[in-house]
Amino acid sequence: MSLLTVTNLGKSFGGVKAVDGISFDLHAGELLALIGPNGAGKSTTFNMVNGQLTADVGSIKFDGKELVGLKPREIWRLGVGRTFQIAETFSSLTVVENVQMALLSADRKLFSMWRPASAHKREEALALLDQVGMAAQADRPCSVLAYGDVKRVELAIAMANKPKLLLMDEPTAGMAPKERNELMALTKKLVTERNMAVLFTEHSMDVVFAYADRMIVLARGRLIAGGAPKDIRDHPKVQEVYFGTGKTFEKEKTSREIA
Structure with missing residues (x-):
């Protein structure tokens, strides 16, 4: 049984159909990449799943x-x-305090007269930070962290409510290649350990092909292809939409590396 099932989903803005009748599913333990050129409807789809758009x-x-x-x-x-x-953390708080705030929210608590918020589930927060490799920096303010480390903290925060499904919007944006691979390898590890599902949007094709179990491709609001990365790589319609010349993703990757 699918954990997430999207059926005939549609959204218009004025006379423009941003998303036009798309359907897909996602299973526990799976990473599903949602890709497409600019204006394909990725963000609109993502934000409907998250509830930011209806x-x-x-x-x-x-x-x-x-x-x-x-x-x-x-x-x-x-x-x-x-x-x-763009990673969202409280820069004035320490790394561990950011995760503790998420745990407070997950517990539906704002404060306690008898116990300071800074003491709330500190050990649990440290355990989450340990999972993402940030326990050693727990008491540093987020404002002094490297961007790649901030993304790790954000991942720990996202895990505070023990999600069955994790939505990741451009998770590696602004990161160097080494950081991108480390973050996605970590995500893949968490997916396996927690039997969780991940739906992610991503412009970096090397990340998509390296870590996605399946991919769905949008163009002009419609679903044009779906399947395993090896099936999508040389899909004629995907090649046409992305490059217009039939070039493969491997050729495009090589061109980027040369540039």
Whole structure:
């Protein structure tokens, strides 16, 4: 049974159909990449799953529950985590305090008269940081971290509500190649250990082909292809939409490396 099932999903802005009747599913323990050229409808789709936008038509079922019409906070409490293209942390707080804030929210607690917030689930926060390789920097302020480390902290924060599904919007944006691979390898490890599902958007094709179990490709709001990376790589329609000349992704990657 699918953990996430999207059926005939559609969203228009004025007379423009940003997403036009797309359907796909996602299983536990799977990384699914949502790719497409600029204006394909990726962000609109992503934001409908997360509840930031409400679908005009269609269904989004997570673990059997309909998500359309729910607010992002309600969806988060069902077990859907999210990271953002631009990492979002409280720079004035320490690394561990950022994770503790997420744990407070997951527990639906704001404060306690008898116990300072800084003491709330510190050990659990440290355990999450250990999983992402950031326990040694727990008491440093987020403002002094390298960007790649901030992304790791954001991942720990996203894991605070024990998500069954993690939505990652351009997770490696702004990162160097080594950092990109380290973050995605870590994500893959967490997916296996927690039997969690990941839906991610990504412009870096080397990341997509290295780590995605399956891919779905959008163009002008419609789903044009879906399948394993090896099936998508040389798909004629995908090649046409991305490059217009029939060049393969490998050739494009080589061109980028030469540039």
